[in-house]
Amino acid sequence: MNRRTTAFVLLGVLAALCGALVFLVATTTGARWSLALAGTALRGDLRVERVSGRLLGPLELDGVRYRSGAGAVAIRRLVLEWRPRALFRNTVHITRLTLDGVSVRLPGAHPGPSRATAPAALHPPVTLIVDEASVRGLTVRRGAAAPLHLDEIVLHARAGPRRIRITRLHVRAPRGALTVTGTLALRRPFPVDLRLRWTLRLKDHPPVEGTGRIHGTLMRLAFEQRVTGALRMRLHGRIDEPLGARRWRAEVRLPALDPQQWNPDWPRATITARLRAQGVGADFRLTGTAGVAPADAPKVRARFHLAHRNGRWRLAPLVATAPGGRRITVDGTWNASSGAARGRLRARWNRLAWPIAGTPVYTSRSGNLEVEGTPGDYRFRLAFRLGGRRIPAGDWRASGRGDRNGLLLQNLAANLLDGRVSGSGSATWRPRRDLDLNLHAADLDPGARWPEWPGKLSADVHLSGRLRDGRLQARLHIASLRGTLRDYPVRGDLQGGVDGRGLTLPRFAVRVGDARVWASGAVGMRWALRWRVRAPHLAALLPGASGDLSAEGSLRGVRAAPIATASLRAGDVRIGSAAAKAFDARIEIGIRDDQPVHVAITAEDLRSGAFHATRAGLTVTGTAARQDWNAKLVTPTLRAAIDATGGWSGARWRGRLKRAEWVPEHGTPWRLAGGVPITLGGGAVKMGRACWRGGDGRLCAAVQGRRGGGWRVTMQARRLPLAAFDPLLVDDARLSGTLDADARLDSTAAGILTGAARLRAGPGLLRYPAAAGGGRIGYRAIVAHLRLRPDTLQGRLDLALADGDSLGADLTLGARGARGPWRRRALRGTVRANFRHLAWIGLLFPQMQKVHGNLKADLRLAGRARHPVLTGRAALTDAGAELPALGIRLTELQIRAHGTGANAVTVTGGARSGKGRLAISGAARPGPGGRWDARLRVTGNDFEAVDLPSARAWISPALDLRIAGRDLHLSGTVRMPRASLDLRMPRSAVHASPDVVIVGAARPATPPTAWRIHARLRLVLGDRVRFRAHGFEGGITGRVLAIDEPGKPTLGQGELKIVDGIYKAYGQELKIVQGRLLFAGGPIDDPGLDLESVRQVGDVTAGIRVRGTVKRPKLTLFSTPPLSQSDILSYFLLGRPVDQASAAQGAALSNAATSLGLGGANLLLGRLGSLLDLQEAQIESGGIPTTPAPPTVPGPPPGVANAGTSSATSGPSASLVLGKYLSPRLYVQYTTSLFQPGNIFRVRYKLSRRWSMVTETGVESGIDFLYMIER
Incomplete structure (x- = not known):
């Protein structure tokens, strides 16, 4: 191949490569091929459902999934836009990268390398620029841990060859957000400087915000955080060698946290804390202190130490303390280093109380808790003492075991109410939520906690429950309720339950004495409940009550519109201070418009305290939509009546007052002038202007207001006779004259009060009876002004008497623009008084009469309402008075008070009685809440304290x-050098038999007092104290310390001796050779007895020893030489042996022996009667009558003795009496003589409230009809 050919081939290959590259990066198909190639290269499975665009951008991918081993990533949509040309500058420039719907699954955690080494530098191959990268809807899952959800991640950053700059990294999650900016260097020592801003949003709580910084190097990183918003906190610390040893330390400070910012229902308090921690990796030691300062309670402080090392946790210990010795200590360990985690927790506490502020409702004096084991198998032991205002104090113990599915209570025991409670049970929460508890209560005495309910009660209790589909199903069964309550036998059974439809009450039956309470039914979608009470003797159900009560009722109908019915009848009923001769009520009330409403209530001879009405009644007829109301009241001095008509409209009752009048027996009747519209309910009240006329007088009033809004009350009076206020005066005082008044009181929606009042009365007279000293006081005018503004309260009073005496006072509380509680506002005022006639003091203090002297005062008030400052002087001089109850006259009486302005008032004074004198000195200081703190010293010498025919005493x-x-604290000594007490009853006086019961008589009541008295008073009797009473005559000497504390009986310590004592009985003078009353720290009214009386007859000495206590004396007879008990008593009383006594003397001797010996028998019979459900079981002195005697009324209620029978026999006379009610009207009684033959059987049947029939069979038989008049 020649060179040209080779060049063309290479050029073609290059062109093909360039074409392939262009194909891959510039076409959608090329993008698909590229992703497929990438999937092949990756170790895993990569799949893309749809590809749109090209690699050069923009590129859109849908349905991206990648899986590798246990990890996986899924992206619903990916969009990429970037600048490819930047690659020529060795830069990757991403303009937009968006990932939607990202789901990441990571493999479970596995141990990785514990240490890493940072390279000298990081050399990124390219520069990375990210204009905007965002991830929306990210979910990360790792193993079985809860998934992490992020709404959005937005990144703007740049990574160069030297550093990474984060322009903005923003992470938004469902409950918060995080923003990070800063830089990270890529060369050693890798400096880091990041700033953070974050927000945390909690459900139903205000948000928490924070800012911070992370800076330093990879050798040491420091961090600071400042938290603001509802939670203010500072955090700072550092990490050494974060890639190596990872040593760290941190400190957290919580300056002040108000819990009400998190939950308005939580108590207001200030929480502070400081935590310090240091460690290596996951191992650390933490120490901390914290404080909780409630707004109205002492501060609680806590400290703790917590450590973790290699999976082992140790709390050693947490200690929380509060004033008053309150303390909680908690320590424990938890070991999760190997195998199943195992732990131990111990808690101990002392003097805990809840709530922390104010008066505790629950208290625990001490307790401890121990839990040990694993979550799948643990044991617990609990012991504590629990008490409080609402529950009785007791010692509780519990132990058991549990696991992840439930808890088994193996043993529960408690000692409370002088009895015992024991039980066991179980509770499960997986797979079902069930509860089962069995308790047994034995010999519980409610009187140990509630003194008016003494008794012994036992019962078996079973409680079971379960939760199904969110519905609670529970059953309670109190079985075999038995015992006694206030000496009445008690039996009862209760079954109740709750299910998804409502409440069920299969049975509620309780019997107390002859009283029965019964109920049964259900309350759900339909109401079907019935109840009944039968109490022939109401005292069996209510302490201090009496009378006959019968009541029954029902609740029926659909849940949305039930109808309640009730009927009640009572006779001679008394509850507390309220009493009625007869009371009858018939009630039927529905709530739907067409349902009936009928109420008929009548009462006769109604009394409550000083109030007395001969008859009272209320009648309501109609339907729920419209009713007619009529109320009447008749008293010995007044008749009153009210007529109204109206009905319910939604949640409001709208009607009209047609008649309202009161007609005094002596005086002007007052009647309503015209009808008055009235609206009540729905948070609103409105009464139009109502005016009453009486003679020349007129009284008008109007009321209007609503909840959450303002309201107004106005009143106007013209020529109102002051005699109308006579019932409010003491000791039948009478007031004449007329009153003019105008008053207005307004309130805004914010509760700000404003108003004004003006009153003017006179001229007139105040007449008071002889019991208060007798006389009259004339007055020219009484003028009072009162004005209330949001910032001030001003008042003025002027009193001008006819004889020139006067009283003037003005007061201002607050100042212009003042805010805050009234008790903290400025106070200023003056009081001036000048009285030269003081007889009227007997009206205020009936114990004092013929009071005379001069009273002057010139006082000034300053300071604040809660801490007033008093300056000026007040003096009572040249005064005297008589105290008829004590028979003494006070002379030279004077009292002076001086306010120095130093928040104290000095008091000096004195008085003379007889030849002796009494002096008083001290100081008083006003305290918070209008209370005064004072210290006074009372001294005297030979002061005549009593001068009566029956008693004279000097102290x-x-x-x-x-x-x-x-709190009133009294201590000191009262010496009585001489006294003469003669309590002998006149010969003409008639003794009431102890078994006499006066029907309807007012019962003595302990008058209520606002004082808590703490006293340690020592009484020292001199050798000239003589005492005569009931046949006794002699001297008494010695000393006794009386100790009195609130809510406790008065205790006594000491000894009194009888000197030269003589006791006259049965016509004899008996010499008391030894007599002591011993006070050994018990109740002062029940001292120990050490008495011995003897009689010498020739060579025979006969005597009686008395030991025990005053309430439980023990008598024994003795003689020298030893004789039989009958002969000792005969010598002691008659001076001769029993065989030498006459018939009359023998009868007297037998009666004396019976009176000495029957007390214990009656106690035994009383207990036996309670067990046999008898209303009467006793031995009475007096035998079976030989002549017909008027039959007594048998069958008193338990605890009230029946009238004894008389006897005309001459022998020993004592009888056993048994009686029982067979029905509320039928009573049977059996009487048999103990010392002579004979018995009587009586039957009494109550025909009506006043008529009774009595039949008697015995020595003689007969029938009587009795008509009873009770008053």
């Missing part, structure tokens, strides 16, 4: 009194 006190808010 010399030395007491310290401290007041701190509602």
Whole structure:
């Protein structure tokens, strides 16, 4: 082949190669062939569904899939645009690269090289310029881990021979975004400088934003992050040898975090934290401190240490503390280095309480928890003490085991309410969510937590439940409820449940004494619930209650429109301070427009505290859409009536007040002048202008407002008789004169109040009865002004009495433009008083009469409402008073108070009684919340404290009194050098039998008090204290320390001795040779007894020893020489042996023996009666009557003794009495004599509320009809 031929061949080959190259890069078919060749060259399977364009660009690929081993990449669409000419400059210039719908599957994690070595430099073969590259819809999956989803990745960058410059790298994910800019050098030491900005969006929480920087070299990288937004935090640290050893350290600071920014329902607090960590690779040590400062609670502090090394974790320990000794300690380990992971966790706590702020609802004094094992097999032990305001305190213990599928509670035990609870159960959550729990409660005493409910209760409880398709199904069965409650036998059974359709109550039956409560039914798409209460003695169900109650009712109909019915009848009922002779109610209420509404309630002889109504009633008739209302009230001094009509319209009741009147027995009747429209409900209330007229007087009022909006109340009075306020005055005082008043109160939607009021009264008189000292006070005028603005409250009062005495006060709270709570606003004001006549003090303090003296005050107020500052002086001088209840007269009475302006008021004073004097000195300081803190010293000498015919006493006190808010602390000594107490009942006085019950009588009630009293008071009796009472006469000496704390009985420590004591009984004077009352720290009203009384008859000494306590005395007889018990008692009472006693003396001796010995028998019979469900079981002194006696009313309720029978026999007289209600109206009683033959059988049947029939069969038979008048 010649040279020309060779040249043509080479030229042809070159042309063919160029043509092939042009074909591959400039045609769509060439692009397909190129991709196929690339797939062949790659180690894997590359497939492209569609190719459009050319390699020179633009190029579009659809359905790209590549698979290699366990990894795979899928791209729904790829678009490439670039500049091929840049290749001549050794540059790859991509103008646009877009990848849509990218899915990447990576093989599972596998260990790689732990260390890498950076080359001296990186030499990229070309320069790479990326104008815009984006990936939209990227999903990355690795093994079984949760997939990573990214919405978009956008890159603008340039990679040259020396560095990579990232103009912008933006990553957007469903819950956040990240933007990175900066440079990376390609030569050692490879400097790096990157800046980051990111945003994290959390569901239902405000976003968190951050900025940061990563800089340094591949030998040491430093990083900083600053987090802003709802979470403010700083993070900084460094990594040494990131490609080698990877040693690192970091520190995080959380300056302040308010949880309410994350959840408005969380309590307001400030959370701070500081964390420090260092490590190598995945191994690290972390230490941290944190604090939580609630807005209204003490701060909680925590510290912890956490370490990880080679798959082993160790928490050692986490300690959280709070003031008051509250502490939690948690430590544990977790080992996942080899095989199944195994761990151990321990937690201990002391004095925990929840909530942290305010009064705790739940408390745990101590506890501990231990968990050990693997997630598939672990054991746990739990022990803690739990109590609180809503639950009884108890010690709980639990142990069991669990796995990934559920938990087995092998043992649950608790000691609470002086009883025991034990049980076991299980809970599973895979494959099904089930719960099963069995409990047994034994001898629980509710009185240990609620003193008004003492008893012993036992029960078996089974609780089961399951969750199916999101619906809860549960069953509760309380079986065999048994025991006693307030000495009443209790039996009960309860079955209830919840399913997807509603609540079910197959059975609820409880019996307490003779009272029964029953209910049964279901509440779901249809309501079908019935209930019934039968309580012949309401005391069995409610402590402190009495009377007969019968009630029943139902709830029926469809769920959207049920109808409730109820009927109730009660007689002689009393609950707390409220009582009624008769109460009857019939109720039927529906909520749909066409459903009936019928209410009929009547009450007779209704009482509550000082309120008394002879009759009251309420009647409502109609339908849910429209009803007629009528209410009436009749009292001994007033008749009132209200008539209204209206009905429901949606969520609002709209109607009209047609009549509203009250007619006093003595005075002017007041009647509504015209109808008044009324709207209630739906968050709104509106009453048009309503005016009442009474004589020349007129009273008008109007109300309008709605929830979330403003409201207004206006009132106007003209010539309103002040006598209308007489029921509010004490001790039947009477007030005359008239009142003119105008008042207005407004509120904005934001709750800002404004208003004004003006009142003027007079002239008139205030008359007060003799019980308060007797007399009258004339006044010329009473004027008051009040104005409320958003920033200030101003008030002024002027009182001018007819005798020239006066009182003036003005007050301003706040200042122009003031904001914030009223208690923090500025306070200023003055009080001036000048009284020369003080008889009216007896009206305020009925214990004081004939009060005289001078009272002057000139005071100024400053400071703030919560911390007022008082300056000025007030003085009571030349004063005196009588205290009739104590029979003493106070003279030279004076009290002076001086406010120095140093936030303190000094108090001095004193008084004389008899020849002695009492002095007081101290200081008082106003505290927050309008409370005062004070320290006072009370001293005296020979002060006559009591001067009555039955008692005279002189005392010399030395007491310290401290007041701190509602707490009153009293300590010191009261010496009583001499006293004379004579509590003997007059001969003409009639003793009430202990079994007398006065029906309807008011029960003594402990008056409520706002003070919490803490007292340690020592009483020292001198040798001139004499005491006479009930046959006893003698002296008492000694000392007793009384200790009183809120909510606890008063305790006593010390000893009192009886000196020269004589006891007269059965016509004899018995000498008390030894007598002591011992107070050993128990209740002061139940001291120990150490008494011994003897009688000497010739050579015989007979006596009685009394031991035990006052409430449980133990009597024993003794003699010298030893005699039988009957002879000892005969010598002691009669002075001769029993065989020498006359018949009358023998009867008296038998009655004395019976009275000494029946107490224990009655206690035993009372317990036996409770077990046998008897309402009466006791031994009574008095035998079977030999002549017909008027039969008593048998069958008192438990705890109330029946009237005893009389006896005309001369022998020993004691009877066993048993009684039981067979029905609420039928009572049977059996009485048999213990010392003589005979028995009586009585039957009582209640014919009506007042009529009863009593039949008696025994010594004699008969029938009686009784008419009972109770008052």
